[in-house]
Amino acid sequence: SQKIEQNSEALNIQEGKTATLTCNYTNYSPAYLQWYRQDPGRGPVFLLLIRENEKEKRKERLKVTFDTTLKQSLFHITASQPADSATYLCALLTSGGSYIPTFGRGTSLIVHP
Amino acid sequence: DGGITQSPKYLFRKEGQNVTLSCEQNLNHDAMYWYRQDPGQGLRLIYYSQIVNDFQKGDIAEGYSVSREKKESFPLTVTSAQKNPTAFYLCASSIGSGTDYGYTFGSGTRLTVV
Numbered sequence: 711s712q713k714i715e716q717n718s719e720a721l722n723i724q725e726g727k728t729a730t731l732t733c734n735y736t737n738y739s740p741a742y743l744q745w746y747r748q749d750p751g752r753g754p755v756f757l758l759l760i761r762e763n764e765k766e767k768r769k770e771r772l773k774v775t776f777d778t779t780l781k782q783s784l785f786h787i788t789a790s791q792p793a794d795s796a797t798y799l800c801a802l803l804t805s806g807g808s809y810i811p812t813f814g815r816g817t818s819l820i821v822h823p
Numbered sequence: 824d825g826g827i828t829q830s831p832k833y834l835f836r837k838e839g840q841n842v843t844l845s846c847e848q849n850l851n852h853d854a855m856y857w858y859r860q861d862p863g864q865g866l867r868l869i870y871y872s873q874i875v876n877d878f879q880k881g882d883i884a885e886g887y888s889v890s891r892e893k894k895e896s897f898p899l900t901v902t903s904a905q906k907n908p909t910a911f912y913l914c915a916s917s918i919g920s921g922t923d924y925g926y927t928f929g930s931g932t933r934l935t936v937v
Contacts, residue, residue: 744925746925753827753928753931754926756924759923799865810868810871810881810920812865812868814865815863816865
């Protein structure tokens with residue numbers, strides 16, 4: 711069966727460090743992978759998109775990698791700040807699914823001052 | 824400012840009642856979507872519409888209905904046939920399929936059955 715796995719345990723890190731979140735998937739062949747940020751009681755906010763033929767994408771302090779062999783995406787936040795504390799969701803888009811995202815459960819990130 | 828407006832923010836439903844959740848966007852996006860989010864679970868797709876007067880069932884459409892009479896509006900009705908409607912409901916929209924620019928989400932409606 712198709713699965714998207716994100717670590718259900720919260721990631722606790724110290725301010726200034728790099729946070730790395732993982733998105734693993736099975737039985738998908740995504741053409742695109744997106745990352746979103748969600749704050750409590752709010753809707754997700756789109757952060758980054760990476761295509762299947764791209765290895766890495768950067769935007770300010772954010773970096774996303776996409777390894778279609780390992781079936782994994784890593785999401786990095788460098789120089790993390792307490793304001794980065796939120797839940798981060800990955801979403802896979804496949805041509806078979808009309809490119810409508812299928813979301814993972816998300817990983818909570820807590821950045822301690 | 825352009826965006827998606829969901830209303831109400833909180834909604835209480837008695838068992839056996841139908842309720843309608845509003846979703847309006849002024850982004851001129853073609854496609855609109857409804858997702859449901861339960862604690863500890865990913866977003867699950869209820870319905871989506873890629874053009875006016877057309878919509879498709881998602882993964883968990885049973886007990887829900889939608890309409891898309893205007894580009895700006897995509898209301899969701901939670902019917903009495905939905906046995907476990909208590910959840911956080913999110914409306915989203917996208918330019919085309921949303922592959923390049925992602926989805927824009929509303930702030931959600933929290934529905935509780937009392």
